[in-house]
Amino acid sequence: MGEKKWYVLRTAGGKERKAKEYLEKEIERNPNLKGLVSQILIPTETTYAIKNNKRIANERLLYSGYVFIETELSPELQYTIRSLIPGMSGFLTERSSKKGVNEREPIPLSDEEVKRLLGQQDEDIENNEIIITKVDYEVGDSVKITDGPFKDFEGTIEEIIEDRSKLKVVVMIFGRRTPLELNFNQVTKE
Secondary structure, three states: OOOOEEEEEEEOOOOHHHHHHHHHHHHHHOHHHHOOEEEEEOOEEEEEEEEOOEEEEEEEEOOOOEEEEEEOOOHHHHHHHHHHOOOEEEEOEEEEEEOOEEEEEEOEOOHHHHHHHHHHHHHHHHHOOOEEEEEOOOOOOEEEEOOOOOOOOEEEEEEEEHHHOEEEEEEEEOOEEEEEEEEHHHEEEO
């Protein structure tokens, strides 16, 4: 057996998941292909948006139109991917001259690209997901605190810290401006 490497498969836009399903079924059905493929990945990230005080999750593809596969290439696997899988148009390739004939040959990913790809996926597995929160708050907005020891206080947003899902809100306590650091879900817009 040869060495398994990572390759990039091209798919029709928006058909990545379906193409992956078809490929997995074809590999499962064909005993000659079972041992050749280790993994098939579609890298995604989960983003969260706060709208109307509700946290809404959205999953976004990191590489639209591409599926990644770790495999030992064989002519049968290449034929299967190029000809039998709906929505998949084949490998990311480069020209090579074999025996004097120009033909397209699949390009394996470099070790650095694989580490970047898998590092992203490992981070997803460790944290269960990548969290990116987009909010509809702006500096200067008036908000009401809905949770915590300052519940029902009103204040003004002074700073938005998106990477930590926090807001710095200034409230009046005993006639003094007091800055508080609150989570996005602890306030609502006035």
